[in-house]
Amino acid sequence: MAVPPELAAAELTINLAELVENWRMIARQVAPAECGATIKANGYGCGATEVAQALWTAGCRTFFVALPVEGKQVRDALPEAVIYVLDGLFAGQSDFYIAHGLRPSLVCPEDLHEWADAAGGRHKAAVHIDTGINRLGFDHAQAEALSADADLMRRAGLCLLMSHLASGDDETSPSNANQRDRFAGLRTLFPDLPASLANAPGTFLGPQFSHDLVRPGVALYGGNPLTGKPNPMRSVISLNAPVLQVRDVAAGDGVGYGATWRADRPSRVAIVGVGYADGLLRAMSWPAQQDGPAKVCIAGQMAPIVGRVSMDMITIDVTDLNPEQVRRGTAVELLGKNIGVDDWARWAGTLSYEILTSLGRRYAKVYSS
Template sequence: MNLLTTRIDLDAIAHNTRLLKARAGTAKLMAVVKADGYNHGMNQVAPVMAANGADAFGVATLDEALALRAGGITQPILCWIWGPEQDWAAAVAADIDLAVISPHHARVLVDAPPTSRRIRVSIKVDTNLHRSGLDEEDWDEVFSLLRDAEHIEVTGVFSHLSCADDPDDGETDRQAEVFRRSITRARELGLEVKENHLCNSPATLTRQDLHFDLVRPGVALYGMEPVSGLDHGLRPAMTWVGAVTVVKPIAQGEGTSYGLTWRADSDGFLAVVPAGYADGVPRMAQDHLRVNINGHYYPQVGRVCMDQFVIFLGSNPHDVSAGDEAVIFGSGGMSATELADSLGTINYEVICRPTGRTVREYTGEGQ
């Protein structure tokens, strides 16, 4: 038995993929599996997504793209964070599509010596996120450069939304307007741009009118509801559990963990869970975390340490003992979203947290 485990439910991944595929309608589904599949294990979840409707995959880095290809994924893979000084040509050789995220990136590709394989690119336009992507004043120059380079094939344009998790925010419509303008301008300049995409998870679920040719959800594939207050029927795939290592008594007035910042207000028992900030439990989680053991919640108390944290069992009425499983979040415990809310963060960050000594285990058949 591992002391610290993330249990990944492949049937939940399959369910969420099918749900998003159905919502995509006639648009293709690009499954975003960056950051090791949002910390679910990219090469374990991607085949399940492919079998349940993913038409393409999106990743951040070249290494992620190459690892996904090496893992046996045959669908198109788009990589959107890369540096010209990196070996991007190796990715092209592995049939990876590159995002053109700045004029400099475009020039590097245009100036590259042609090889037997054309470089397939998707042009990222900045529609107001002000992160990466081409500003409108650069469109004409870059669209023309790419159009004239025979060794480059432009598949389409894409952009990323800044406020889609709030369906009432008018910014999404403003971004969509700029995005439509970029498609029109690309076509006026002679680029075909057949496959254009804008929607992340929240927009895939709430803005069918903005699906264009493909949708690009990430977090929803892993079962996280991307719009606060709504329930789209997604199933969380990740549960983080630790095996209790020690149960011991504490007397009223005694403290626990560094600084003795918490003291027992009655005689009782403490249990130690082997998960600390080196494993991804934020030190600021102190007083915000409740773990579930055999169906009962217990508060985390005192400072979170590097390798462990402590919970208070009261008089231990349910006989918690060493070896029992403590659910930090997920099935049977606080949801990742509840924990995120209590920590003042987002469920995206919570599912990316488990690390360090955590071992992944997979359940389900991916069906």
């Protein structure tokens, strides 16, 4: 159910034009490889339908989701799109995939045989080979056995060879070259299949990782795909909430549950109605996990979150801000041009992926283009 802006905890704005520019930048970078888009987890919290439609209009034709139900949502919006389901073929659900034109990424021999029996060469699928992350995927011996069975591959309608990088966001990790070389060896077993290895970080590792199709995810939504480097992506989301109240706090008084922050001077504290139920993680409580304290931006000035992040609210030390600029109803930037999802991730000791997919349902969601 859509939340009316006047009744919402905050307003979350998704700039689809910036998202499209992020996709186009990666597409130019990996050309002549095709640039797809990963839109699982409801488009990383940004709305799978809206994201898919914007990217389709921009020229994206291949989409990746995690679950078959996510694939159906995208299919309902884009009747002609190519849609892969990364979590494989759910047992007994071949008919669902076929009915909605979904291509499973087959991850084990059981997947393969069930799909081959159901598809009979009339419907397509990818095959996922593990090259070192040790999650989903055929091992090397299973891949060799499959490559020797031309009839099984035909009945399974194999049209894409996939693998997944374990450390693509760290360009110094030796596992990237190891996985690249293993994948190159596996490609010789399946010379007729187009190949896909690179997720969002992998698209920045060079042309040896791009192959025929890349599948960026977090970078499309403004997350930094490069650990320890400046973010090359455009900001996509902004989050703003009003001040509910400004109160005076005496020196020595505590604020919030457990009084984990105490004022060291007479202070003013602004209360904002956004908390961990809305995706502002409890780990961002004073003094935050890393590089704290976490901050917000009010009237162009940064102000620290103090006390604990609770389910429904945060408290902000605004003592150093002009009282005329911080009143009940004043807009507070939680995410936007001054504060990015990677800032939240750093303060919470986590990843931008978790921040994006945790953004709550109590926001009024607005799309701009």
